[in-house]
Amino acid sequence: MWRIKPLKLKPLIALPMALAVPAIAAPAPESxxxxxxxxxxxxxxSMTADFSQTDRNGKVLTGKLTLKKPGKIRFQYEKGVPYLVVSNGKAIxxxxxxxxxxxxYPIGNSPLSILLDPSRDASKFAKIVPTADPRIxxxxxxxxxxxxxxxxTLIFAKQGSxxxxxMLEGWVTLDAQGNRTTIRLDDQKFNVPVSDRMFRWNDPKRAKRPH
Incomplete structure (x- = not known):
């Protein structure tokens, strides 16, 4: 699908099982x-979190994630990284x-739609994958x-609060070419106030015009 050429990244479209907590010995839990x-x-x-993104080559970028339903998300990369991933509710x-x-890309064409579109019935396109760790x-x-x-593949940890x-810990995406990308989340905050202004951006063509 898409590709950010300089670093050969495919943001937000693939994940390995490295997110899972190491297996522990425990009695079979309630599934x-x-x-x-x-x-x-x-x-x-809504949700905000710090994120780290690891691409297929092991390149790691960090930044801030902001999500607001329906359909809005923003991956603001660390200072000095000239990329932005943002959805205005209609397209990413x-x-x-x-x-x-x-x-x-239309939101419906992205695996992220499971997080962004509350009207979708996950039972029609998603399934639980067994893990070795009862906490995951x-x-x-x-x-x-x-x-x-x-x-x-979304990775959750069981957490009563x-x-x-x-607790959404992150996800792994895999594109049609087999390229894998991992997103790990930290400092997650749920249902916090988020302004729609967070999902605006500057025209990249204007930003490249000489002054």
Whole structure:
């Protein structure tokens, strides 16, 4: 699908199981259902978090994630990184200010739609994936009719204080070419006030014009 050429990144479209906590010996716990995951997603109207992104080559970038339903998300990369990933509620934009390039994709074409579109019935495109650790809940989502959209594996930790008793720790995305990207989250805050102004951005073509 998309690619940020200078670092050969494919932001937010792929994840390895490195997010999972190391396996521990424990009695078989009560399994977490997909409905419990849907309940968690339904209770999250907004979220902020610090993120780290690891691409297929091991390159790591960090930044700030802001999410607001329906359909809005922003990945603001660390200072000095000329990229921005942002959705205005209708489409996701991948912006490279270093070359003045902007790529646009409908939200429904992205695995991230499971986080952004509260109207989607996850039972039609997602499933619980067994893990060795009873504290971890893993959910794989993809559209078998549109494999070109890639797939996403969401990683949750069971935590009573989080919405629905689940804390989103990150995700792994895998695109149609097999490229994997990992997002890890930290300092998650749920249902905090978020202004719609967070999802505006500067025109990358204007930013490249000589002064």
């Amino acid at each position: 977490t259902s997909l409905q419990a995951v849907q309940d968690h997603l339904a209770k999250v109207n 934009y991948f912006i490279d200010y270093s070359v003045g390039d902007e790529q646009r 809940v893993s959910v794989e989502a993809y559209d078998p009719k549109n494999p070109q959209y890639g797939r996403i 989080a919405p629905g008793g689940l």
